[in-house]
């Protein structure tokens with residue numbers, strides 16, 4: 598359990614945030630410059646707050662009112678950054694063991710062999726970081742952080758520098774840290790897909806303040822969480838249950854009270870709840886259930902919030918029948934011509950080709 602309440606002035610920027618996490622993965626989300634990395638640096642002890650407190654598992658790490666500032670190496674916090682920041686002159690094995698250096702023997706809960714096994718880096722132990730790929734470096738960096746047996750892992754955009762394939766390799770490893778090692782993680786990301794896959798709760802920062810906080814479904818269903826992001830990055834997710842696989846056509850049917858969601862490929866065993874990540878640009882709005890269209894997924898709901906500026910485009914939140922929301926991007930012209938206003942019934946149409954196994958995340962515990 599971590600509780601954070603911090604104030605810090607950085608030039609013209611002022612950070613004033615408070616949040617807490619009970620475990621699992623807490624995502625820190627927000628636009629560039631909103632204060633995510635500064636928050637991580639304050640928790641890790643790389644920067645001192647002007648005032649405030651950090652309490653980890655009941656132990657005050659910072660309490661400026663009492664003059665408490667625990668130095669970084671004594672905080673028992675593991676750090677993983679976007680660039681792995683390995684020591685170039687040390688082998689992979691030495692880099693990994695460095696993680697244990699500051700951890701008293703009695704507190705070493707995480708052993709070397711299982712970490713190496715989980716991360717699949719046994720064959721790399723003798724190599725220097727210069728001879729590793731980006732994904733391999735990042736796995737070693739995660740291993741080094743874990744071997745300090747931290748009480749909390751801070752991950753600052755750990756996948757941002759990796760290509761899509763590498764990301765898909767490392768995401769399941771982070772899920773295992775969450776579910777098997779059961780280490781609490783504060784995870785900074787810009788990517789809705791990563792948050793959907795990993796986090797149960799999210800804190801959205803804007804201009805150094807907590808703009809929203811709560812369960813990810815609630816926060817991402819609200820268009821405001823990603824306000825200001827380009828329409829190509831806007832996405833929402835819908836929690837639905839795997840109903841069956843259609844082996845003939847290679848599709849998976851997911852059930853949701855608003856309608857059936859079809860996706861290409863295999864999304865896990867029937868009965869499993871998952872989050873389907875839907876990009877706003879993949880959603881079409883219709884005032885009637887479609888006929889004569891190739892689209893297979895039509896979810897019933899009502900128009901919620903409409904976010905429109907002076908430009909030609911708008912982002913519409915559709916409140917789905919039953920539960921959840923999807924975001925749709927549409928032209929303001931279309932909304933006017935279809936007379937779509939808050940409260941009006943609407944169908945959100947999603948192309949099956951936009952959804953496959955990679956668009957699906959198991960609901961985090």
Ligand SMILES: Nc1ncnc2c1ncn2[C@@H]1O[C@H](COP(=O)(O)OP(=O)(O)OP(=O)(O)O)[C@@H](O)[C@H]1O
Pocket residue numbers: 607608609610627628629630631632633634635636
């Ligand atoms: N040492 C510093 N001195 C002055 N300003 C700083 C310092 N460190 C950060 N800032 C400013 O604080 C603000 C928040 O920066 P921060 O790196 O925390 O943002 P972020 O949300 O992590 O952004 P990104 O997603 O781009 O990494 C920015 O305006 C940044 O310019």
